[in-house]
Amino acid sequence: MINIQPYSNPRYFVILFIALLPLIIGLYHGRRFKAYEAFVSLLFLFLMFNGKDWIQGVQLIGYIIFQFLVTFAYQKYVNSGKNKTSVFCLAVILAILPLAAVKIAPLVPNKAADLIGFFGISYLTFKTVQVIMELRDKTIKKVDPITYARFLLFFPTISSGPIDRYRRFKEDYDKAPERDKYIENLKFGTRYIFQGFLYKFIIGYVFGTLWLPQLAKDALFYGQANGGLRLSWALLGYMYCYSMYLFFDFAGYSLFAVGTSYFMGIRTPMNFNKPFISQNIKDFWNRWHMTLSFWFRDFIFMRFTFFAMKHKLVKNRIRLSQLAYFVDFLIMGFWHGLTWYYIVYGIFHATAIIINDIWLRFKRKHQKQIPHNQFTKWFAIFLTFNVVCFSFLIFSGFLSTLWFGWK
Amino acid sequence: MDTKQAVLDILNELTGEDLSDQMDENIFENGLLDSMATVQMLLELQDKCDVTAPVSEFHREDWDTPNKIIAKVESLRNE
Numbered sequence: 001m002i003n004i005q006p007y008s009n010p011r012y013f014v015i016l017f018i019a020l021l022p023l024i025i026g027l028y029h030g031r032r033f034k035a036y037e038a039f040v041s042l043l044f045l046f047l048m049f050n051g052k053d054w055i056q057g058v059q060l061i062g063y064i065i066f067q068f069l070v071t072f073a074y075q076k077y078v079n080s081g082k083n084k085t086s087v088f089c090l091a092v093i094l095a096i097l098p099l100a101a102v103k104i105a106p107l108v109p110n111k112a113a114d115l116i117g118f119f120g121i122s123y124l125t126f127k128t129v130q131v132i133m134e135l136r137d138k139t140i141k142k143v144d145p146i147t148y149a150r151f152l153l154f155f156p157t158i159s160s161g162p163i164d165r166y167r168r169f170k171e172d173y174d175k176a177p178e179r180d181k182y183i184e185n186l187k188f189g190t191r192y193i194f195q196g197f198l199y200k201f202i203i204g205y206v207f208g209t210l211w212l213p214q215l216a217k218d219a220l221f222y223g224q225a226n227g228g229l230r231l232s233w234a235l236l237g238y239m240y241c242y243s244m245y246l247f248f249d250f251a252g253y254s255l256f257a258v259g260t261s262y263f264m265g266i267r268t269p270m271n272f273n274k275p276f277i278s279q280n281i282k283d284f285w286n287r288w289h290m291t292l293s294f295w296f297r298d299f300i301f302m303r304f305t306f307f308a309m310k311h312k313l314v315k316n317r318i319r320l321s322q323l324a325y326f327v328d329f330l331i332m333g334f335w336h337g338l339t340w341y342y343i344v345y346g347i348f349h350a351t352a353i354i355i356n357d358i359w360l361r362f363k364r365k366h367q368k369q370i371p372h373n374q375f376t377k378w379f380a381i382f383l384t385f386n387v388v389c390f391s392f393l394i395f396s397g398f399l400s401t402l403w404f405g406w407k
Numbered sequence: 408m409d410t411k412q413a414v415l416d417i418l419n420e421l422t423g424e425d426l427s428d429q430m431d432e433n434i435f436e437n438g439l440l441d442s443m444a445t446v447q448m449l450l451e452l453q454d455k456c457d458v459t460a461p462v463s464e465f466h467r468e469d470w471d472t473p474n475k476i477i478a479k480v481e482s483l484r485n486e
Contacts, residue, residue: 137464139461297442298463301442302442302445302446302462302465303462306446306450309450317443321443324443
């Protein structure tokens with residue numbers, strides 16, 4: 001049985017390029033072969049869920065059918081002129097239900113529960129919830145079933161994003177780009193894929209595979225010896241090494257996904273923009289895993305504040321934004337998984353961004369007294385970098401291993 | 408009151424600055440507006456200019472300068 005995980009090895013890229021070649025030639029000549037594109041997508045999905053992962057494949061099919069039922073039932077409801085909040089909430093809850101089940105499953109002490117879930121479900125849920133919300137807002141008037149299926153099952157991004165938006169995707173998918181634009185896509189696509197090789201297979205490999213296990217061993221050893229909070233220099237090393245690994249591995253993957261999309265004439269949005277030169281936490285979330293943080297900004301933070309302001313739930317603007325940050329990052333934490341370190345990671349970032357906001361307000365008021373120069377800029381970058389790396393140490397779950405012996 | 412003045416008034420209230428001489432300034436990049444202020448702006452626009460702009464309508468690229476906001480409000484009104 002052949003089972004090929006996306007972007008996992010050089011062979012995948014060879015197969016990918018061969019499979020995409022007819023599409024590339026078509027797009028170069030201004031034509032999008034939609035049927036062939038669907039065939040390639042399904043083929044790659046099949047390879048991904050073939051063999052040992054077949055149970056996941058079956059769940060993916062069931063999931064898509066379920067989401068179609070929810071989305072189109074809700075569309076029918078909205079188009080009949082009704083717009084009750086309760087029905088909207090029900091639709092959102094139904095759309096999230098499968099993901100919630102997958103997140104709760106690991107807590108159930110039963111062998112069968114381990115089988116629940118499939119690669120990519122977290123990312124698919126962003127897409128379906130987004131469409132339901134936009135249907136309510138009437139910014140999406142009609143969901144085209146075929147485009148919707150292609151949007152959900154777009155294989156370059158299905159496993160871990162970047163998270164595209166339906167309307168943006170549809171615009172690309174409905175046409176073939178002009179030739180000079182497409183040539184530019186190819187140019188960037190190639191660059192991204194090679195940059196991805198450097199990030200994921202070289203730098204990410206060095207940090208993640210060569211150095212990280214040794215640092216983990218040392219941190220556990222010296223942690224035991226030192227007692228207390230089990231801190232050690234090796235733990236500090238682990239923190240930086242893991243942060244670098246996390247970035248290069250995930251940014252590398254994202255570059256593959258974006259690069260492949262570009263070859264297919266779909267300009268999937270970028271996920272990272274030099275996150276480690278962020279000057280504060282707010283800046284960081286505009287640069288790190290951008291499609292995720294922007295999704296949360298647009299569909300959680302802004303909606304929550306809009307609702308709360310409209311109904312005057314919280315009078316004070318600053319309090320409201322702080323509350324909204326907590327809601328935002330807590331949900332993000334839960335989305336990562338129901339373990340203490342993901343939730344603490346969310347709370348940590350909410351706290352950090354609130355402190356950051358207080359500081360920014362203070363700075364604006366005292367612009368004249370507070371120096372602003374090259375030194376303060378680099379200090380801000382240094383400080384942000386360390387706060388972020390510490391948050392990744394929480395996120396890594398290593399502290400759980402170190403302190404409690406489980407992860 | 409015309410749209411331009413109404414939008415400028417709202418922005419003035421939110422940012423504490425008169426933006427009439429920086430109509431093409433990117434107000435997100437220079438930090439004058441954030442998500443929170445944006446939501447307030449959308450609500451104010453609903454009140455004062457009588458345009459309903461749901462949050463999903465809001466794409467930063469289309470709303471990032473005073474001129475673009477005015478154009479957007481006018482196009483929403485004519486829908």
